[in-house]
Amino acid sequence: MGLRSSCLVVVLLLAASVGAGDIVTGFCVQLLEECSADSDCQAGLYCFSCPLGFSGSRCVRSTGTDLFKLVNNSLPFNKYAFLTTHNAFAISGEPSHTDVPRVTFTNQEDNVTQQLNNGVRALMLDTYDFEGGIWLCHSDGSKCYDFTAFEPAIDTMREIETFLSANPSEIVTLILEDYVETPNGLKKLFNDSGLMKYWFPVSNMPQNGQDWPLVSDMVANNQRLIIFSSNKTKQDTEGIAYQWKYMVENQYGDDGMEEGKCFNREESAPLNDTTKSLVLVNYFSTIPIKQTACEENSGGLTSMLNTCHGAASNRWANFVAVDFYKVQVLHSVYVIAIA
Numbered sequence: 001m002g003l004r005s006s007c008l009v010v011v012l013l014l015a016a017s018v019g020a021g022d023i024v025t026g027f028c029v030q031l032l033e034e035c036s037a038d039s040d041c042q043a044g045l046y047c048f049s050c051p052l053g054f055s056g057s058r059c060v061r062s063t064g065t066d067l068f069k070l071v072n073n074s075l076p077f078n079k080y081a082f083l084t085t086h087n088a089f090a091i092s093g094e095p096s097h098t099d100v101p102r103v104t105f106t107n108q109e110d111n112v113t114q115q116l117n118n119g120v121r122a123l124m125l126d127t128y129d130f131e132g133g134i135w136l137c138h139s140d141g142s143k144c145y146d147f148t149a150f151e152p153a154i155d156t157m158r159e160i161e162t163f164l165s166a167n168p169s170e171i172v173t174l175i176l177e178d179y180v181e182t183p184n185g186l187k188k189l190f191n192d193s194g195l196m197k198y199w200f201p202v203s204n205m206p207q208n209g210q211d212w213p214l215v216s217d218m219v220a221n222n223q224r225l226i227i228f229s230s231n232k233t234k235q236d237t238e239g240i241a242y243q244w245k246y247m248v249e250n251q252y253g254d255d256g257m258e259e260g261k262c263f264n265r266e267e268s269a270p271l272n273d274t275t276k277s278l279v280l281v282n283y284f285s286t287i288p289i290k291q292t293a294c295e296e297n298s299g300g301l302t303s304m305l306n307t308c309h310g311a312a313s314n315r316w317a318n319f320v321a322v323d324f325y326k327v328q329v330l331h332s333v334y335v336i337a338i339a
Protein backbone atom coordinates (compact mmCIF):
# COMPACT_ATOMS: atom_id res chain seq x y z
CA MET A 1 0.00 0.00 0.00
CA GLY A 2 2.87 2.33 -0.64
CA LEU A 3 2.17 5.90 -1.49
CA ARG A 4 2.56 6.43 -5.16
CA SER A 5 2.25 9.77 -6.79
CA SER A 6 2.50 9.84 -10.49
CA CYS A 7 1.87 13.11 -12.07
CA LEU A 8 1.46 12.75 -15.76
CA VAL A 9 1.92 16.00 -17.42
CA VAL A 10 1.07 14.89 -20.74
CA VAL A 11 3.65 15.95 -23.09
CA LEU A 12 3.90 12.46 -24.47
CA LEU A 13 1.03 12.77 -26.82
CA LEU A 14 2.71 15.19 -29.06
CA ALA A 15 6.26 14.56 -28.12
CA ALA A 16 7.05 13.48 -31.63
CA SER A 17 5.49 16.42 -33.32
CA VAL A 18 6.35 19.32 -31.10
CA GLY A 19 8.68 21.77 -32.64
CA ALA A 20 9.98 25.21 -31.94
CA GLY A 21 7.22 27.62 -31.13
CA ASP A 22 4.82 24.85 -30.24
CA ILE A 23 3.05 24.80 -26.97
CA VAL A 24 2.09 21.78 -25.05
CA THR A 25 -0.03 21.70 -22.02
CA GLY A 26 -1.66 18.97 -20.10
CA PHE A 27 -3.54 17.65 -17.21
CA CYS A 28 -1.93 16.36 -14.10
CA VAL A 29 -3.21 13.28 -12.34
CA GLN A 30 -2.15 11.93 -9.02
CA LEU A 31 -2.69 8.31 -8.11
CA LEU A 32 -2.31 7.71 -4.44
CA GLU A 33 -3.17 4.89 -2.08
CA GLU A 34 -5.27 1.85 -2.84
CA CYS A 35 -8.81 2.05 -1.59
CA SER A 36 -12.14 0.27 -1.60
CA ALA A 37 -14.44 3.23 -0.94
CA ASP A 38 -14.30 7.01 -1.07
CA SER A 39 -14.20 7.06 2.70
CA ASP A 40 -10.79 5.36 2.58
CA CYS A 41 -9.40 8.41 0.81
CA GLN A 42 -8.40 11.74 2.29
CA ALA A 43 -10.60 14.76 1.77
CA GLY A 44 -10.42 15.93 -1.81
CA LEU A 45 -9.61 12.49 -3.22
CA TYR A 46 -11.98 9.83 -4.42
CA CYS A 47 -11.76 6.09 -4.95
CA PHE A 48 -11.73 4.98 -8.54
CA SER A 49 -10.84 1.97 -10.64
CA CYS A 50 -9.92 2.05 -14.29
CA PRO A 51 -8.69 -1.33 -15.54
CA LEU A 52 -6.93 0.18 -18.50
CA GLY A 53 -5.29 2.86 -16.44
CA PHE A 54 -4.00 1.08 -13.35
CA SER A 55 -4.59 -2.01 -11.24
CA GLY A 56 -7.11 -2.13 -8.43
CA SER A 57 -8.81 0.94 -7.03
CA ARG A 58 -6.92 4.00 -5.96
CA CYS A 59 -7.55 7.34 -4.42
CA VAL A 60 -7.40 9.83 -7.23
CA ARG A 61 -7.09 13.53 -7.49
CA SER A 62 -7.10 15.25 -10.84
CA THR A 63 -6.04 18.81 -11.09
CA GLY A 64 -5.93 20.92 -14.16
CA THR A 65 -2.80 22.66 -15.17
CA ASP A 66 -3.34 26.35 -15.50
CA LEU A 67 -2.44 27.06 -19.09
CA PHE A 68 -1.89 30.73 -18.60
CA LYS A 69 0.65 30.02 -15.90
CA LEU A 70 2.26 26.99 -17.50
CA VAL A 71 2.92 28.79 -20.75
CA ASN A 72 2.16 32.47 -20.13
CA ASN A 73 -0.83 34.50 -21.17
CA SER A 74 0.65 36.55 -23.94
CA LEU A 75 -0.66 34.49 -26.86
CA PRO A 76 -3.95 34.87 -28.74
CA PHE A 77 -6.88 33.09 -27.10
CA ASN A 78 -7.10 30.60 -29.96
CA LYS A 79 -3.59 29.31 -29.22
CA TYR A 80 -4.63 27.45 -26.11
CA ALA A 81 -6.62 24.31 -25.47
CA PHE A 82 -9.35 24.30 -22.89
CA LEU A 83 -10.72 21.33 -21.05
CA THR A 84 -14.46 21.40 -21.78
CA THR A 85 -17.22 19.58 -19.96
CA HIS A 86 -20.06 18.24 -22.10
CA ASN A 87 -23.40 18.77 -20.33
CA ALA A 88 -21.52 20.35 -17.46
CA PHE A 89 -24.80 20.78 -15.57
CA ALA A 90 -25.90 17.12 -15.76
CA ILE A 91 -24.23 16.21 -12.52
CA SER A 92 -24.60 12.85 -10.78
CA GLY A 93 -26.16 13.37 -7.39
CA GLU A 94 -27.67 16.77 -8.17
CA PRO A 95 -30.90 16.77 -6.14
CA SER A 96 -34.19 17.33 -7.92
CA HIS A 97 -35.26 20.96 -7.95
CA THR A 98 -38.77 20.12 -9.15
CA ASP A 99 -41.46 18.13 -7.42
CA VAL A 100 -40.58 14.90 -9.20
CA PRO A 101 -37.48 12.73 -9.31
CA ARG A 102 -35.29 13.19 -12.37
CA VAL A 103 -35.21 10.49 -15.04
CA THR A 104 -32.32 11.23 -17.39
CA PHE A 105 -28.61 10.67 -17.85
CA THR A 106 -25.81 12.44 -16.07
CA ASN A 107 -22.51 13.39 -17.72
CA GLN A 108 -20.32 14.77 -14.96
CA GLU A 109 -19.68 13.91 -11.36
CA ASP A 110 -18.92 17.17 -9.62
CA ASN A 111 -20.50 20.58 -9.59
CA VAL A 112 -19.58 23.50 -11.80
CA THR A 113 -17.59 25.24 -9.08
CA GLN A 114 -15.48 22.12 -8.65
CA GLN A 115 -15.12 21.70 -12.41
CA LEU A 116 -13.79 25.24 -12.70
CA ASN A 117 -11.51 24.82 -9.70
CA ASN A 118 -10.17 21.63 -11.27
CA GLY A 119 -9.18 23.38 -14.47
CA VAL A 120 -12.25 23.10 -16.69
CA ARG A 121 -12.42 26.31 -18.72
CA ALA A 122 -15.37 25.75 -21.06
CA LEU A 123 -18.83 24.53 -20.13
CA MET A 124 -21.42 23.10 -22.50
CA LEU A 125 -24.86 23.93 -21.14
CA ASP A 126 -28.37 23.21 -22.45
CA THR A 127 -30.66 26.15 -21.78
CA TYR A 128 -34.45 25.97 -21.84
CA ASP A 129 -37.44 28.10 -20.96
CA PHE A 130 -39.00 26.41 -17.94
CA GLU A 131 -41.18 27.41 -15.01
CA GLY A 132 -41.15 31.05 -16.03
CA GLY A 133 -37.35 31.25 -16.09
CA ILE A 134 -34.35 29.61 -17.73
CA TRP A 135 -33.26 26.18 -16.61
CA LEU A 136 -30.47 23.80 -17.46
CA CYS A 137 -32.17 20.70 -18.65
CA HIS A 138 -31.37 17.40 -20.33
CA SER A 139 -34.35 17.10 -22.57
CA ASP A 140 -35.59 16.40 -26.06
CA GLY A 141 -34.49 19.61 -27.67
CA SER A 142 -37.78 21.43 -27.55
CA LYS A 143 -39.18 21.39 -24.08
CA CYS A 144 -37.90 20.87 -20.57
CA TYR A 145 -39.94 18.62 -18.28
CA ASP A 146 -40.10 18.22 -14.51
CA PHE A 147 -38.30 14.91 -14.81
CA THR A 148 -35.51 16.17 -17.11
CA ALA A 149 -34.79 19.51 -15.42
CA PHE A 150 -31.51 19.92 -13.57
CA GLU A 151 -31.51 23.38 -12.08
CA PRO A 152 -32.32 27.04 -12.56
CA ALA A 153 -29.59 28.45 -14.80
CA ILE A 154 -29.10 31.42 -12.53
CA ASP A 155 -27.62 29.17 -9.84
CA THR A 156 -24.95 27.91 -12.23
CA MET A 157 -24.31 31.38 -13.63
CA ARG A 158 -23.72 32.63 -10.10
CA GLU A 159 -21.16 29.88 -9.55
CA ILE A 160 -19.38 31.06 -12.70
CA GLU A 161 -19.53 34.66 -11.52
CA THR A 162 -18.00 33.66 -8.20
CA PHE A 163 -15.18 31.86 -9.98
CA LEU A 164 -14.42 34.74 -12.36
CA SER A 165 -14.49 37.19 -9.51
CA ALA A 166 -12.11 35.08 -7.39
CA ASN A 167 -9.79 34.30 -10.33
CA PRO A 168 -9.17 37.56 -12.16
CA SER A 169 -6.71 36.03 -14.64
CA GLU A 170 -8.95 33.23 -15.87
CA ILE A 171 -11.21 33.06 -18.91
CA VAL A 172 -14.32 30.90 -19.13
CA THR A 173 -16.24 29.96 -22.27
CA LEU A 174 -19.91 28.96 -22.30
CA ILE A 175 -21.19 26.95 -25.24
CA LEU A 176 -24.97 26.96 -25.09
CA GLU A 177 -27.22 24.43 -26.76
CA ASP A 178 -29.85 27.05 -26.59
CA TYR A 179 -33.59 26.37 -26.66
CA VAL A 180 -34.57 29.60 -24.96
CA GLU A 181 -37.21 31.38 -27.02
CA THR A 182 -38.01 34.18 -24.61
CA PRO A 183 -36.66 37.39 -26.14
CA ASN A 184 -33.74 38.71 -24.08
CA GLY A 185 -34.14 35.79 -21.69
CA LEU A 186 -30.45 34.94 -21.73
CA LYS A 187 -29.42 38.55 -21.54
CA LYS A 188 -31.49 38.99 -18.43
CA LEU A 189 -29.95 35.84 -16.99
CA PHE A 190 -26.42 37.13 -17.54
CA ASN A 191 -27.34 40.50 -16.10
CA ASP A 192 -29.09 39.11 -13.06
CA SER A 193 -26.19 36.81 -12.25
CA GLY A 194 -23.64 39.62 -12.43
CA LEU A 195 -21.89 38.18 -15.50
CA MET A 196 -22.40 41.13 -17.85
CA LYS A 197 -19.29 42.90 -16.64
CA TYR A 198 -17.10 40.04 -17.91
CA TRP A 199 -18.76 39.56 -21.28
CA PHE A 200 -16.43 39.55 -24.28
CA PRO A 201 -18.28 41.50 -26.98
CA VAL A 202 -19.20 39.73 -30.19
CA SER A 203 -17.88 42.73 -32.14
CA ASN A 204 -14.34 41.81 -31.03
CA MET A 205 -14.54 38.23 -32.27
CA PRO A 206 -12.57 37.55 -35.44
CA GLN A 207 -14.86 36.98 -38.43
CA ASN A 208 -12.50 35.59 -40.97
CA GLY A 209 -10.01 33.24 -39.40
CA GLN A 210 -7.78 35.85 -37.81
CA ASP A 211 -6.28 35.32 -34.39
CA TRP A 212 -8.29 36.21 -31.33
CA PRO A 213 -7.08 38.98 -29.03
CA LEU A 214 -4.24 38.15 -26.69
CA VAL A 215 -5.30 36.52 -23.46
CA SER A 216 -3.34 39.16 -21.53
CA ASP A 217 -5.42 41.88 -23.20
CA MET A 218 -8.67 40.04 -22.54
CA VAL A 219 -7.67 39.81 -18.89
CA ALA A 220 -6.60 43.45 -18.73
CA ASN A 221 -9.94 44.49 -20.24
CA ASN A 222 -11.78 42.13 -17.91
CA GLN A 223 -13.46 40.55 -20.96
CA ARG A 224 -13.13 37.07 -19.57
CA LEU A 225 -16.42 35.40 -20.38
CA ILE A 226 -17.04 34.17 -23.90
CA ILE A 227 -20.55 33.05 -24.71
CA PHE A 228 -21.75 31.16 -27.77
CA SER A 229 -25.33 30.22 -28.57
CA SER A 230 -26.62 27.67 -31.05
CA ASN A 231 -29.47 30.03 -31.90
CA LYS A 232 -28.42 32.07 -34.90
CA THR A 233 -30.90 34.89 -34.48
CA LYS A 234 -29.61 35.98 -31.09
CA GLN A 235 -26.41 37.39 -32.45
CA ASP A 236 -28.35 40.19 -34.10
CA THR A 237 -31.07 40.58 -31.51
CA GLU A 238 -29.12 40.10 -28.26
CA GLY A 239 -25.45 40.28 -29.20
CA ILE A 240 -24.84 36.63 -28.29
CA ALA A 241 -22.34 35.09 -30.69
CA TYR A 242 -23.63 32.38 -33.01
CA GLN A 243 -21.33 29.48 -32.26
CA TRP A 244 -20.68 28.15 -35.75
CA LYS A 245 -19.79 31.52 -37.15
CA TYR A 246 -16.59 31.40 -35.08
CA MET A 247 -15.94 27.74 -34.52
CA VAL A 248 -15.83 24.43 -36.33
CA GLU A 249 -16.96 21.36 -34.44
CA ASN A 250 -16.79 17.64 -35.12
CA GLN A 251 -19.65 15.16 -34.83
CA TYR A 252 -20.66 14.39 -31.25
CA GLY A 253 -21.73 11.07 -29.73
CA ASP A 254 -21.00 7.56 -31.00
CA ASP A 255 -20.85 8.69 -34.62
CA GLY A 256 -17.99 10.99 -33.77
CA MET A 257 -15.92 8.30 -32.08
CA GLU A 258 -15.02 6.16 -35.04
CA GLU A 259 -11.28 5.90 -35.06
CA GLY A 260 -9.55 7.70 -37.88
CA LYS A 261 -12.58 9.81 -38.80
CA CYS A 262 -13.18 13.39 -37.81
CA PHE A 263 -15.94 15.24 -39.61
CA ASN A 264 -18.11 18.22 -38.85
CA ARG A 265 -21.48 18.05 -37.15
CA GLU A 266 -24.32 19.19 -39.35
CA GLU A 267 -24.49 22.76 -38.05
CA SER A 268 -20.76 23.38 -38.41
CA ALA A 269 -18.71 24.27 -41.46
CA PRO A 270 -16.22 21.55 -42.47
CA LEU A 271 -13.34 21.31 -40.02
CA ASN A 272 -10.90 22.55 -42.62
CA ASP A 273 -12.78 25.86 -42.94
CA THR A 274 -10.10 28.12 -41.54
CA THR A 275 -12.33 31.19 -41.70
CA LYS A 276 -13.49 29.99 -38.27
CA SER A 277 -10.67 30.56 -35.78
CA LEU A 278 -11.67 28.05 -33.11
CA VAL A 279 -11.86 24.25 -33.17
CA LEU A 280 -14.06 22.17 -30.87
CA VAL A 281 -13.49 18.44 -30.61
CA ASN A 282 -16.20 16.33 -28.97
CA TYR A 283 -15.26 12.89 -27.69
CA PHE A 284 -17.97 11.16 -25.70
CA SER A 285 -20.41 8.36 -26.35
CA THR A 286 -24.10 8.94 -27.02
CA ILE A 287 -25.01 7.33 -23.72
CA PRO A 288 -22.70 8.51 -20.96
CA ILE A 289 -21.39 5.74 -18.71
CA LYS A 290 -18.61 6.50 -16.33
CA GLN A 291 -16.84 3.16 -16.52
CA THR A 292 -16.75 3.02 -20.31
CA ALA A 293 -15.75 6.67 -20.49
CA CYS A 294 -12.63 5.68 -18.64
CA GLU A 295 -11.73 3.04 -21.20
CA GLU A 296 -12.80 4.83 -24.34
CA ASN A 297 -10.99 7.93 -23.44
CA SER A 298 -7.59 6.62 -22.85
CA GLY A 299 -6.02 6.01 -26.22
CA GLY A 300 -9.19 6.88 -28.10
CA LEU A 301 -9.22 10.53 -27.20
CA THR A 302 -5.56 10.93 -27.94
CA SER A 303 -6.00 9.36 -31.30
CA MET A 304 -9.06 11.45 -32.10
CA LEU A 305 -7.27 14.68 -31.21
CA ASN A 306 -4.62 13.76 -33.73
CA THR A 307 -7.18 12.80 -36.37
CA CYS A 308 -9.07 16.04 -35.88
CA HIS A 309 -5.83 18.01 -36.01
CA GLY A 310 -5.34 16.70 -39.53
CA ALA A 311 -8.97 17.25 -40.51
CA ALA A 312 -8.90 20.81 -39.22
CA SER A 313 -6.04 21.89 -41.50
CA ASN A 314 -3.38 21.13 -38.90
CA ARG A 315 -5.06 23.00 -36.11
CA TRP A 316 -5.29 21.49 -32.63
CA ALA A 317 -8.54 21.53 -30.73
CA ASN A 318 -9.11 24.65 -28.65
CA PHE A 319 -11.94 22.97 -26.80
CA VAL A 320 -11.74 19.29 -25.86
CA ALA A 321 -15.23 18.25 -24.78
CA VAL A 322 -15.66 15.14 -22.66
CA ASP A 323 -18.01 13.40 -20.26
CA PHE A 324 -16.79 12.49 -16.78
CA TYR A 325 -13.72 14.62 -17.22
CA LYS A 326 -12.17 13.39 -14.00
CA VAL A 327 -12.19 9.85 -15.32
CA GLN A 328 -10.77 10.64 -18.68
CA VAL A 329 -7.79 12.45 -17.37
CA LEU A 330 -6.52 9.33 -15.73
CA HIS A 331 -4.12 8.76 -18.51
CA SER A 332 -5.30 10.85 -21.27
CA VAL A 333 -4.57 14.35 -22.03
CA TYR A 334 -5.56 17.71 -22.94
CA VAL A 335 -2.73 18.86 -24.89
CA ILE A 336 -2.16 21.26 -27.35
CA ALA A 337 0.43 22.40 -29.66
CA ILE A 338 0.39 25.55 -31.57
CA ALA A 339 2.49 26.39 -34.51
Ligand SMILES: *[C@@H]1O[C@H](CO)[C@@H](O)[C@H](O)[C@H]1NC(C)=O
Binding pocket: 021, 023, 071, 072, 073, 074, 075
Ligand atom coordinates in the same frame (compact mmCIF):
# COMPACT_ATOMS: atom_id res chain seq x y z
C1 LIG B 1 5.11 33.40 -23.90
O1 LIG B 1 5.38 32.10 -24.37
C2 LIG B 1 5.62 32.03 -25.77
C3 LIG B 1 5.74 30.58 -26.14
O2 LIG B 1 6.66 29.92 -25.35
C4 LIG B 1 6.87 32.82 -26.09
O3 LIG B 1 7.08 32.81 -27.48
C5 LIG B 1 6.68 34.26 -25.63
O4 LIG B 1 7.87 34.99 -25.82
C6 LIG B 1 6.31 34.30 -24.16
N1 LIG B 1 5.99 35.68 -23.81
C7 LIG B 1 6.37 36.23 -22.69
C8 LIG B 1 5.95 37.64 -22.47
O5 LIG B 1 7.03 35.63 -21.86
Ligand SMILES: *[C@@H]1O[C@H](CO)[C@@H](O)[C@H](O)[C@H]1NC(C)=O
Binding pocket: 111, 113, 114, 159
Ligand atom coordinates in the same frame (compact mmCIF):
# COMPACT_ATOMS: atom_id res chain seq x y z
C1 LIG C 1 -19.94 22.02 -4.91
O1 LIG C 1 -19.51 20.83 -4.28
C2 LIG C 1 -18.72 21.05 -3.13
C3 LIG C 1 -18.23 19.69 -2.64
O2 LIG C 1 -19.29 18.83 -2.46
C4 LIG C 1 -19.54 21.77 -2.07
O3 LIG C 1 -18.74 22.04 -0.95
C5 LIG C 1 -20.05 23.07 -2.67
O4 LIG C 1 -20.92 23.69 -1.73
C6 LIG C 1 -20.79 22.82 -3.97
N1 LIG C 1 -21.12 24.11 -4.55
C7 LIG C 1 -22.29 24.38 -5.04
C8 LIG C 1 -22.49 25.76 -5.54
O5 LIG C 1 -23.18 23.54 -5.16
Ligand SMILES: *[C@@H]1O[C@H](CO)[C@@H](O)[C@H](O)[C@H]1NC(C)=O
Binding pocket: 178, 179, 180, 181, 182, 183, 184, 231, 232, 233, 234, 237
Ligand atom coordinates in the same frame (compact mmCIF):
# COMPACT_ATOMS: atom_id res chain seq x y z
C1 LIG D 1 -34.08 31.68 -31.25
O1 LIG D 1 -34.34 32.74 -30.37
C2 LIG D 1 -35.45 33.54 -30.72
C3 LIG D 1 -35.54 34.63 -29.68
O2 LIG D 1 -34.45 35.49 -29.84
C4 LIG D 1 -36.70 32.71 -30.73
O3 LIG D 1 -37.79 33.49 -31.18
C5 LIG D 1 -36.53 31.52 -31.67
O4 LIG D 1 -37.66 30.69 -31.55
C6 LIG D 1 -35.28 30.76 -31.28
N1 LIG D 1 -35.05 29.71 -32.26
C7 LIG D 1 -34.96 28.45 -31.90
C8 LIG D 1 -34.69 27.48 -33.01
O5 LIG D 1 -35.08 28.08 -30.75
Ligand SMILES: *[C@@H]1O[C@H](CO)[C@@H](O)[C@H](O)[C@H]1NC(C)=O
Binding pocket: 188, 191, 192, 193, 194
Ligand atom coordinates in the same frame (compact mmCIF):
# COMPACT_ATOMS: atom_id res chain seq x y z
C1 LIG E 1 -29.69 43.86 -14.16
O1 LIG E 1 -29.45 43.31 -12.88
C2 LIG E 1 -29.61 44.25 -11.82
C3 LIG E 1 -29.30 43.53 -10.53
O2 LIG E 1 -28.09 42.86 -10.60
C4 LIG E 1 -31.01 44.78 -11.80
O3 LIG E 1 -31.11 45.79 -10.82
C5 LIG E 1 -31.36 45.37 -13.17
O4 LIG E 1 -32.73 45.72 -13.19
C6 LIG E 1 -31.12 44.34 -14.25
N1 LIG E 1 -31.37 44.94 -15.56
C7 LIG E 1 -32.03 44.31 -16.50
C8 LIG E 1 -32.18 45.04 -17.80
O5 LIG E 1 -32.51 43.21 -16.36
Ligand SMILES: *[C@@H]1O[C@H](CO)[C@@H](O)[C@H](O)[C@H]1NC(C)=O
Binding pocket: 270, 272, 273
Ligand atom coordinates in the same frame (compact mmCIF):
# COMPACT_ATOMS: atom_id res chain seq x y z
C1 LIG F 1 -11.89 20.47 -46.99
O1 LIG F 1 -12.24 19.11 -46.88
C2 LIG F 1 -13.11 18.66 -47.91
C3 LIG F 1 -13.47 17.25 -47.59
O2 LIG F 1 -14.14 17.20 -46.37
C4 LIG F 1 -12.44 18.80 -49.25
O3 LIG F 1 -13.33 18.42 -50.26
C5 LIG F 1 -12.01 20.22 -49.45
O4 LIG F 1 -11.25 20.35 -50.63
C6 LIG F 1 -11.15 20.71 -48.30
N1 LIG F 1 -10.89 22.13 -48.44
C7 LIG F 1 -9.71 22.65 -48.18
C8 LIG F 1 -9.60 24.12 -48.34
O5 LIG F 1 -8.74 21.96 -47.86
